[in-house]
Amino acid sequence: MTAYAIGLQRPETMNEEILRYIEEVQATMDPFEGRFLVHGAEVEVMEGTFPGTLVVIGFPDIERARAWYASPAYQALIPLRARHIPGEIILVDGVPPGYDAHQTAAGLREAAGL
Structure with missing residues (x-):
């Protein structure tokens, strides 16, 4: 079942560390068959508020999503992002076919007894 890594981000001013993160992150995803579905897109808020951008990465399953996040290659990049882009990162399973x-x-x- 497809799983997703979702980043809810409030980017700061662009700088060399953020650019390096963007340049290097794909190579950390490739061994786990991760691919960007949404990358830093501005959102169109229909309800509530959302003061940032969104990243969605698809993986074949939750195990590969977890393995990517825990991988030494990705762990080494996290500080480049985290120092400059506050936000949340979550992993979630998609729904099964059908x-x-x-x-x-x-x-x-x-x-609920309703």
């Missing part, structure tokens, strides 16, 4: 929200709602309804 996912049906109706079934999820039915299970939640039953569990």
